[in-house]
Amino acid sequence: MSEKVLMKGNEAIAEAAIRSGCRYYLGYPITPQTEVAAYMAKKMPKIGGVFMQAESEISAVNMVYGVAATGKRCMTSSSSPGISLKCEGLSYLAACDLPSVVVNVQRGGPGLGGIQPSQSDYFQATKGSGHGDFRMIVLAPSSVQEMADLTSLAFDLADKYRMTSMVLADGTIGQMMEPVELKDDMHETHYDKPWACTGTKMEREHNIINSLILKPEILEQLNLDRYEKYKVVEENEPRYEEFMMEDADICIVAFGIASRVSKSAIVEARKQGIKVGLIRPITLWPFPEEPIRIAADKVKSFISVELSMGQLIYDVKLASQCKKPVYLCSRVGGMITSPDYVLKKIIEVNNLGGASV
Template identity: 55%
Template sequence: MTEKVLMKGNEAMAEAAIRAGCRHFFGYPITPQTEIAAYMAKQMPGRGGTYLQAESEVAAINMVYGAAAAGARAMTSSSSPGISLKSEGISYLAASDLPCLIVNVQRGSPGLGGIQPSQADYWQATRAPGHGDLHILVFAPSTVQEMVDMVYEAFDLADAYRIPAMILADGLLGQMMEPVRFPDTAAPAPDKFSWAACGHRGERPHNIVNSLILQPEDLEALVRRRFDRYEAIRQKHTRCECYRTDDAEFVVVAFGATARIARSAVDQARTAGLRAGLLRPQTLWPFPSDAVQALSQTARAFLCVEMSMGQMVDDVRLAVAGAKPVRFFGHTGGVIPTPAEVLHEIETLAGGASV
């Protein structure tokens, strides 16, 4: 690992992407992720890469499609309404089995909303990143170091399973500065995948990257094979962190920046004599349902904390399957929950969990 350096979350992700072998970045400015594009614009030309500010978010995601189809490591970044514009292209990438990295530094919404942090894109990322029967990998960092580490993992898994990957961050993490270390590993050589449309030179048959399958039976068979691959991802790459959950009666579930706040509240609850713990999903798709379900065997109740009106709470309730109470607490529009508020919710839950 390199020596620690103090970096802003957005810029740390961009640097990690370059070190991970990304050589093609296509984007469009929108707060609070613009520093990613700005960093790439400065760094890419001198480090063997290509930076291009597209004329729109729609153009940017389709440029990623083209670079990915040629077998290159490519990425784009945006924030909530920009990701909505990219959703058609994300569906095409998934349907064409193309790997890439998409970063969403969420802001308050719906519509243009505001520029403050939010987690209200959870449903979009995990349920409908694009139209049709598809999934994409969704990672949820809670520190700047984790933002760095997940960039490497996202690219590697995207390549391994031929699937788009998303890092679902938020404005708080994107603008935060923390010490980070970068792995000492060298950037991988550009891959020439056997499926890539990168010129055959008479040495192999033509490759065609395509998402149009006109025969219903053929399309169904292809989608079913893709879902077999999704199941393999669920089995091998679902990730979460459990904090003080071994004897927890009250389990807080939170991801991203909100998990940092929830961790403080859990510590305060322990000081007050309440056996609280935290389950933090690190992958939102696949969601760590098995870990939540396992804790439902011993916990008295769950508290889901989000910067939204309640989205991940649906997955928590599905995993708990009615075995124990699940309470929701959240703010939206860019309002950030405080540790004191979360502690109050834990205390309220403890008072009524047996009812």
């Protein structure tokens, strides 16, 4: 481990990607993630890598498609409106089982929206990132250190399962600075990629990367096979953190910046004698259902704290099988829940004592 340095979250993503063996960055600037591109533009030429500012987000994601087809580690990043443009590409990447890393530093929407932080792309990231049946691994960092660590993990998981990993951050974590410790080499596991299009050298059959499958019986089988793979991911890869859950009556579920604000509110609420804890999903897909299912038998109620109009709350309700009431605490449009705001909701929910409203 090297010394701790102060970095912006966006810079930590870029540096971690490079240290994880990414040598191809294809992007298009958009606030609040432009520092990722700026960092790559500065660093990549010095280490023999490629930085390409494409003419649009659509172009950038299709360049990722091209690089990924050769088995090289590659990445693109954007913020909410730009990710919407990339969704077609995400579907094609999934159809061809190509490993890639896509970063979304979310801002308020819909439409062009604003440039302040948001988490309102939760549905898009976890449920509908393009047409067709497919999934992405979605990782939600809540600190600058995790921006680095989860980016590195994103590359490993993408290679391991031959699928897209998305790092779903928000403007706050992207823009804030915190101390980070980075390993020199974060490229831990090297995966063989016999499927990659690297030239046959006349020694093997052609590898073909293609998403057009006109025979329905074949296309069905490909979908079934892919969902068998997703089942393995769902078994092996859910990640989460529990905070003060041992004796909790109220369970907050929150990720990213909302989870940090919630932690501050929880510490204050505990001073007032309210037993509240937090389950923080680190993977949003696969969603950590088990800890929430277990909590549902212990706590009186849940609060979903999110910077969206109630998106995460659906997964909390599903995972808890609606055994206990689930309340929503949210702000949107680039506004952020403050610790006081969450504390008020905790007190309100505590007074209800588990009653439904």
